[in-house]
Amino acid sequence: xxxxxxxxxxxxxxxxxxxxxxxLIMVVPAAVLLLVFNYAPLFGLLTAFQYYDPPAGVxxxxxxxxxxxxxxxxxxxxxxxLRNTLYLSLVQLVLFFPIPIALALLLNxxxxxxxxxxxxxxxxxxxxxxxxxxxTIFQQMLGGAxxxxxxxxxxxLQTWDITTNPGTFVLLVTSQVVWKEAGWGIVVFLAALxxxxxxxxxxxxxxxxxxxxxxxxxxxxxxxxVIVLMLVLRLGGxxxxxxxxxxxxxxxxxxxxxxxxxxxxxxxxxxxxxxSLGAAAGLFKxxxxxxxxxxxxxxxxxxxxxxxxxx
Amino acid sequence: xxxxxxxxTSAATAPRARAERPPWQExxxxxxxxxxxxxxxxxxxxxxxxxxxxxxxSLSAPDVVNRAGGLVVWPDGLTFQAYREILTDPTVRTALxxxxxxxxxxxALSMVVxxxxxxxxxxxxxxxxxxxxxxxxxTMFVGGGLIPTFLVVTGLGGYGRxxxxxxxxxxxxxxxxxxxxxxAKTSGELIDAARMDGAGDWRIxxxxxxxxxxxxxxxxxxxxxxxxxxxxxxxxxxxxxxxxKWPLQYVLLTYVNRGAGMPGSVNAGFGMAxxxxxxxxxxxxxxxxxxxxxxxxxxxxxKHLRTGVLTGAVKx
Numbered sequence: 133x134x135x136x137x138x139x140x141x142x143x144x145x146x147x148x149x150x151x152x153x154x155x156l157i158m159v160v161p162a163a164v165l166l167l168v169f170n171y172a173p174l175f176g177l178l179t180a181f182q183y184y185d186p187p188a189g190v191x192x193x194x195x196x197x198x199x200x201x202x203x204x205x206x207x208x209x210x211x212x213x214l215r216n217t218l219y220l221s222l223v224q225l226v227l228f229f230p231i232p233i234a235l236a237l238l239l240n241x242x243x244x245x246x247x248x249x250x251x252x253x254x255x256x257x258x259x260x261x262x263x264x265x266x267x268t269i270f271q272q273m274l275g276g277a278x279x280x281x282x283x284x285x286x287x288x289l290q291t292w293d294i295t296t297n298p299g300t301f302v303l304l305v306t307s308q309v310v311w312k313e314a315g316w317g318i319v320v321f322l323a324a325l326x327x328x329x330x331x332x333x334x335x336x337x338x339x340x341x342x343x344x345x346x347x348x349x350x351x352x353x354x355x356x357x358v359i360v361l362m363l364v365l366r367l368g369g370x371x372x373x374x375x376x377x378x379x380x381x382x383x384x385x386x387x388x389x390x391x392x393x394x395x396x397x398x399x400x401x402x403x404x405x406x407x408s409l410g411a412a413a414g415l416f417k418x419x420x421x422x423x424x425x426x427x428x429x430x431x432x433x434x435x436x437x438x439x440x441x442x443x
Numbered sequence: 444x445x446x447x448x449x450x451x452t453s454a455a456t457a458p459r460a461r462a463e464r465p466p467w468q469e470x471x472x473x474x475x476x477x478x479x480x481x482x483x484x485x486x487x488x489x490x491x492x493x494x495x496x497x498x499x500x501s502l503s504a505p506d507v508v509n510r511a512g513g514l515v516v517w518p519d520g521l522t523f524q525a526y527r528e529i530l531t532d533p534t535v536r537t538a539l540x541x542x543x544x545x546x547x548x549x550x551a552l553s554m555v556v557x558x559x560x561x562x563x564x565x566x567x568x569x570x571x572x573x574x575x576x577x578x579x580x581x582t583m584f585v586g587g588g589l590i591p592t593f594l595v596v597t598g599l600g601g602y603g604r605x606x607x608x609x610x611x612x613x614x615x616x617x618x619x620x621x622x623x624x625x626x627a628k629t630s631g632e633l634i635d636a637a638r639m640d641g642a643g644d645w646r647i648x649x650x651x652x653x654x655x656x657x658x659x660x661x662x663x664x665x666x667x668x669x670x671x672x673x674x675x676x677x678x679x680x681x682x683x684x685x686x687x688k689w690p691l692q693y694v695l696l697t698y699v700n701r702g703a704g705m706p707g708s709v710n711a712g713f714g715m716a717x718x719x720x721x722x723x724x725x726x727x728x729x730x731x732x733x734x735x736x737x738x739x740x741x742x743x744x745x746k747h748l749r750t751g752v753l754t755g756a757v758k759x
Contacts, residue, residue, distance in 0.1 A: 148570045154644040158563030159575055161556045162614050166582055169611045172595045173587025179594065189598070238482055243464060251483055253745040254490050260665075260737055262673030264696045268730055269493050271700060272514060279496055282513045311489065319748075330465070337467040368584075376676050380696065394589065401590045402680065414588030422584065 180411040200412040209387075210413065213396035216389065220302060221370040227306050229366065232317030233359065237351065239318065240325045252322075255315025263376040266312050270304070271295050295381075298389040305377060317362075324358045325351070360437040368425035368440075371417050393417050494734075501525055501727035508723050525728035534686065534694060535729065542672060542690040546736070549609040549671040554664055556614055561622035562648045565629075579616045593680055605688070607681035608674065615670070618663045625659045626652050658747040665744045672736060691733050699726040 143151070175190065180200055182193040204210050235255070242248045258266065273279045276293040284291050294300055332350050341349065375394040382390040391399075393413060401410015429440055464470075471479075500514050502521040508514075529535045564572045564579075587595075592611060601607035629652050637647050653660065675692040682688045689697075 145570055148568065152566065152569040152644075155563040155566055155569045156571070158559035158644070158648075162560035162579075162619065163575065165556065165610065165614045166579065166616075168599075169592065169595065169614075170582040170586060173591035174585070176587050176591025176594050179591065190594070235486070238479065241479065242483070247483070249746075249749060251487065252749050253741075254487055256745065256748055257741065258490065260669045260673075260741070262675060262692050262733065264673075264675055264692045264700060265730065265733055268695060268700050269497060272497065272727075272730075273493050277513060279493075279514045279516070282511075286512060315490070334465065334467045337469075343469060379676065379679075380700065397589050402593055407590055407594065410590040411588070414590055418586065418588055425584065 177411060177415055179408050180415045182408055184408040184411070186405075186407070196408065200408045201416070203409060204412050204416065209391065209400075210396060212388065213391040213393050217371055217373055217392040220305065220373045220392065223302050224306050224309060224373065225366060225370075228310055228314065229363070231310055231314045233321055233355065235314060236318040236321035236325060237347070240322065252318075255318070257315070258312045259316035261312060263312075263374065263380060266308055267377065267380050270308055270311075274304070296384045298385045301381075301385045301389045305374070305381070308377060309374065320358050320362065321355060324355050328354045357437055360432050360435065361440065364425065364428040364432055364440050367428040368421055370424055371421050497727050497730050501724055501731045503724055505722055505724060513723065514727075525722070525724040526732075528725055529728050529732065534689075534698075535691075535732070537687060538689050538691045538694040539732070541688060542692070543736075545605070545608050545674075545690060546668050546671040549613065550664055550668040552609065553613050553615070553618075553667040553671075554660075557619050557622060557663065557667075558648070558653070558660070560614075561619045562626050562644070562652060564619075565623045565626035566644075567627075579619065583616050596681065602681055603685060603688075604681070608677055608690070609671070611677065612670065612674070615667070618666055622656075622659060622663055625656045629655055661744050662747050665740060668740070669737065672733075691729075695729055695733055699729055 149156075178190055179193070181196055181198070182190070183196045183199075184190070184193045188194075239248055239251060242251070261269075271278060275281070275295040276291070278295075281291040281293065294304055297304075328351070333346055336346050336350055371393055373392050373394075375392075375398075378390050378392050378395050379398065382395055384390075387395075387399075394417075397410045397413040397417070400406050401413065425440065432438070432440075496514050496516055499516065499518045500508065502518065502523070502525070503511075503515045504520060504522045504524060507519045510519075563569075564576055566572070586592075596602075596607050596611055601610075633651055633655070634647055637651050642650070673692060675690070675696060678688075678690060678693045
């Protein structure tokens with residue numbers, strides 16, 4: 133990770149402090165911002181164990197023990213949100229995950245450098261669009277007054293409003309994620325592909341392996357480490373499906389299908405002022421997410437891969 | 444300045460338009476080639492056609508939009524009328540300056556803080572840098588979450604203030620790690636030589652490290668700028684009621700996505716369900732307006748995205 137252990141002799145702390153004091157000063161602004169906006173909220177998690185009362189603040193609010201969690205687990209809306217989150221995550225894992233890999237393989241097989249660069253630049257672009265923009269574009273294309281229905285109507289066909297239909301909501305949000313992020317997702321796979329040893333392919337071809345066998349026996353095993361890493365990250369994020377994406381579309385399809393854990397915490401925590409309940413929902417989510425990352429890593433290790441961190 | 448860029452990138456892209464097919468590889472079949480071409484054409488169409496339709500509609504006159512029955516696919520006389528309209532609309536103008544202001548100030552602040560922090564942690568053997576690094580990385584996995592963060596920001600008086608849109612998200616640990624991994628690779632000899640000449644760390648950062656890592660600086664600045672430009676949820680959290688302070692994304696959400704009438708147009712007020720929705724070409728002009736800054740900056744940065752700026756740092 134860094135070369136500090138390659139230095140032969142380490143001067144004493146005093147000397148190093150003096151020598152490197154500018155380095156330490158440089159870290160201060162970022163450290164202060166992180167302390168205030170990332171570490172201080174950790175203490176704010178105490179509100180999950182309180183009857184938080186805004187005027188009283190975290191220090192003076194009454195303690196509730198696990199009462200907020202009891203309320204949370206007794207709330208059918210919470211279980212609905214959890215179920216939606218897991219379901220959407222699973223569908224996205226199955227439908228989204230293979231696409232960047234396939235796209236990277238496709239792009240990698242294109243020999244023309246100009247074509248390749250152009251396609252790469254185009255598919256990276258939507259990653260930088262905001263969710264508001266992506267959803268607006270989807271609405272204009274697939275919504276009740278959108279391009280698709282405009283076409284269907286002008287040909288006297290049955291119209292089909294995809295954007296407000298709860299039944300197809302999963303597919304809608306998944307295709308939004310694919311449109312926005314699948315292109316960007318190829319970055320890591322392309323890097324792994326370009327690091328592959330071309331000699332392996334040559335040897336295999338000389339031995340009579342066709343293109344598909346080369347892909348199966350060389351390319352995919354070569355991508356295994358990256359694929360496992362991405363799966364671990366994906367699993368760790370299983371409880372965070374795109375927050376803004378759902379916040380924007382929740383009202384159009386109704387909360388029964390579009391409520392996820394994050395929007396639940398927002399609506400029942402901030403919008404209705406029940407801060408402690410929202411904080412409890414957030415804490416529940418963070419703890420489960422950490423467990424998921426840890427578990428996924430254990431599995432990755434047992435398959436002999438590095439995963440997110442090494443053993 | 445170009446010298447630095449080309450040194451890193453030319454080997455990968457510039458010299459040949461077409462890479463050589465290695466001799467052992469099969470000659471591509473017609474079917475294989477057309478399948479590949481079709482797949483790539485399909486991908487490009489899915490990405491570009493919606494953008495094309497949006498842009499063309501925004502450039503069409505109202506009667507063309509009416510004749511097309513909505514969105515316009517084939518242009519029939521182009522006009523900038525819709526753009527003139529939105530650029531004179533007070534709501535859009537305020538929103539544009541809010542968005543630009545937040546993006547410019549925020550990016551500048553984020554870059555200064557991140558570059559300093561990344562360099563400060565990149566020199567081997569400096570006291571405590573490993574501990575600080577661990578404390579940084581912890582925040583990527585452990586956080587207070589939505590409500591505690593909201594309580595901290597409002598507790599500091601951020602409700603209804605500009606800085607609530609900037610400071611809470613000013614530091615991205617991921618971006619710092621990317622920068623750091625680049626700075627750590629800056630040639631030690633170069634730095635030692637500068638130190639021999641009496642340069643301190645500030646000087647080394649400014650005149651040795653930064654000039655040799657322009658590509659990564661550009662990419663990280665793009666990340667930050669896009670983050671600020673696209674942010675909308677923190678507006679909902681901290682400035683929900685004051686339409687005077689809304690950035691462009693929020694205007695887009697309210698007037699286009701949710702179809703509320705534009706305050707500038709006749710007898711329309713935000714929040715009235717029956718207020719007149721803006722004409723389609725005007726709405727699409729707002730969509731394009733949120734895209735313009737990105738499209739201006741993107742061409743300069745995209746080649747660095749391709750040349751693997753990020754990949755070295757994925758496994759920080």
